Amino acid sequence: MLTDAPPRKANRAGFLESDQTRTLDLPQDGSLLTITKSIESAMRRGRSTDVRPTCTDFLKAASEFYEVPACGFRVLAARPLRVRERWTAELFGDYTPETMLIRVWMRTAVRKAITSFGTFLSTLCHEFCHHLDFQKFGFKDSWHTRGFYERAAVLYHHARSTPLKKLFWVPVIGGRWRIDWQRTNRGA
Ligand SMILES: [Zn+2]
Numbered sequence: 001m002l003t004d005a006p007p008r009k010a011n012r013a014g015f016l017e018s019d020q021t022r023t024l025d026l027p028q029d030g031s032l033l034t035i036t037k038s039i040e041s042a043m044r045r046g047r048s049t050d051v052r053p054t055c056t057d058f059l060k061a062a063s064e065f066y067e068v069p070a071c072g073f074r075v076l077a078a079r080p081l082r083v084r085e086r087w088t089a090e091l092f093g094d095y096t097p098e099t100m101l102i103r104v105w106m107r108t109a110v111r112k113a114i115t116s117f118g119t120f121l122s123t124l125c126h127e128f129c130h131h132l133d134f135q136k137f138g139f140k141d142s143w144h145t146r147g148f149y150e151r152a153a154v155l156y157h158h159a160r161s162t163p164l165k166k167l168f169w170v171p172v173i174g175g176r177w178r179i180d181w182q183r184t185n186r187g188a
Helices: 009-020 031-043 048-065 115-134 146-160 182-188
Strands: 070-077 093-096 099-104 171-172 176-179
Touching: 009 146, 031 048, 031 115, 031 146, 048 070, 048 115, 093 115, 099 115, 099 171
Parallel strands: 070 099
Antiparallel strands: 093 099, 171 176
């Protein structure tokens, strides 16, 4: 995971705020976890028609909790030829702010292997965090900042009920950051 480079002056304040907002409020009940389990079993059946309603439930519950407009959702069998994600080349989903539509696909482009449940859910949380950036935080754009990735991870681990790891970052050229996976996995 690599962050975007900071934008030019005009949007810099929003970018910094996104970078510094490292966590997200979470529902205190287990509603998302219950829905996530049904996404997992629908994925095991391997058909996008089974997966779609469970993801819609997830996004509806999350949108209600964060008090943002519901977003549209499509699950595609395979990655489309043209991908809208305008921020970086993302492999498993995209989000269009103008139409508030999230698309996630179940198969990878190259080997047509089915996306793992973990990757699929993490993509869903990632794209939903783009929705939150515009609709909850009111950012002018939805940058992949350290804060963005951390918020997406908070939501993902909550939804899966897995322990949240502290992410360690290393600076790279151009004001960008990448995750130091060794330290992150070691936890120190
Ligand atoms: Zn993204």
